[in-house]
Amino acid sequence: MTARLQLKREDLERIHRQAEAEYPAECCGILTVGAASDLSRVHPCGNIQGRLHHEDPAQYPREPRIAYFIDPKEQFDIISAAERSGGRVSGFYHSHIDCEAYFSDEDKERAMAWDEPAYADAVYFVVSVFAGKIRGSGKAFGWQSESRDFSEVESEIFE
Ligand SMILES: [Zn+2]
Numbered sequence: 001m002t003a004r005l006q007l008k009r010e011d012l013e014r015i016h017r018q019a020e021a022e023y024p025a026e027c028c029g030i031l032t033v034g035a036a037s038d039l040s041r042v043h044p045c046g047n048i049q050g051r052l053h054h055e056d057p058a059q060y061p062r063e064p065r066i067a068y069f070i071d072p073k074e075q076f077d078i079i080s081a082a083e084r085s086g087g088r089v090s091g092f093y094h095s096h097i098d099c100e101a102y103f104s105d106e107d108k109e110r111a112m113a114w115d116e117p118a119y120a121d122a123v124y125f126v127v128s129v130f131a132g133k134i135r136g137s138g139k140a141f142g143w144q145s146e147s148r149d150f151s152e153v154e155s156e157i158f159e
Contacts, residue, residue, distance in 0.1 A: 003142035004154040005123045011042045016134040019095035023132045025064040028094040035086030043078045045070045068094045091123035101128040103141040117143040
């Protein structure tokens with residue numbers, strides 16, 4: 001099964017507004033689906049990379065402008081709530097600051113648990129913000145079991 005992103009236009013716009021509001025830090029969040037629908041719901045999350053970097057720069061050398069770290073407690077709560085109601089995680093999103101929406105080596109590393117994808121069915125949606133303004137609508141990436149790598153997948157936006 002190839003993952004693809006299904007989002008309502010208003011939810012896509014929420015991600016765009018969050019990315020602009022949190023510029024010049026990367027924004028991040030989680031996407032979940034319910035039992036009955038493939039349409040993703042958006043859960044904005046705090047990017048704690050700045051705090052981690054400030055507290056322990058040796059362990060977390062990257063600034064929040066070039067990295068994101070979803071608060072693990074927030075992530076756990078969102079995923080548990082989705083699973084309790086019969087749903088699941090459908091994806092993760094984050095923004096790129098003053099560069100294009102692509103799936104970077106760090107993005108891949110973050111999406112892997114050792115040599116397997118942490119969430120093989122999830123899409124990773126990346127939006128691009130230049131000088132505080134969204135550029136384009138974003139790109140979704142999914143795990144391809146044949147190539148054992150991530151590549152761009154379809155994004156379907158519903159009006
Ligand atoms: Zn990235």
